[in-house]
Amino acid sequence: MKVTQPRGPGRGGWAWRQARKHVLERDGYRCQLRLPGCTGRAVAVDHVVPLSRIRGLDPASYRQIALDPQNLRAACTHCNSTRGAGRRPKVVRVVSSRW
Numbered sequence: 001m002k003v004t005q006p007r008g009p010g011r012g013g014w015a016w017r018q019a020r021k022h023v024l025e026r027d028g029y030r031c032q033l034r035l036p037g038c039t040g041r042a043v044a045v046d047h048v049v050p051l052s053r054i055r056g057l058d059p060a061s062y063r064q065i066a067l068d069p070q071n072l073r074a075a076c077t078h079c080n081s082t083r084g085a086g087r088r089p090k091v092v093r094v095v096s097s098r099w
């Protein structure tokens with residue numbers, strides 16, 4: 001089976017690819033987040049505890065958490081990017097420029 005995968009920034013490497021594949025197969029390639037607008041088809045992997053929250057750990061522990069299947073779940077691109085964008089609500093500012 002050939003799967004084309006977009007390469008995520010900063011997440012390269014054999015270990016990450018293995019963990020990611022494992023989680024996607026475990027979750028049946030179905031998105032586990034189900035946020036509004038979810039496409040349902042998981043192509044990405046989301047961290048349950050965001051890595052941004054576990055700063056300050058030593059690199060070995062950080063890596064372990066980053067690759068821990070218990071801390072990973074399958075996500076579609078929509079949900080993944082929604083969460084990855086941070087917890088700020090998406091606010092589109094319409095600046096009306098008056099001439």
Ligand SMILES: [Zn+2]
Nearest residue numbers: 031038076079
């Ligand atoms: Zn989704």
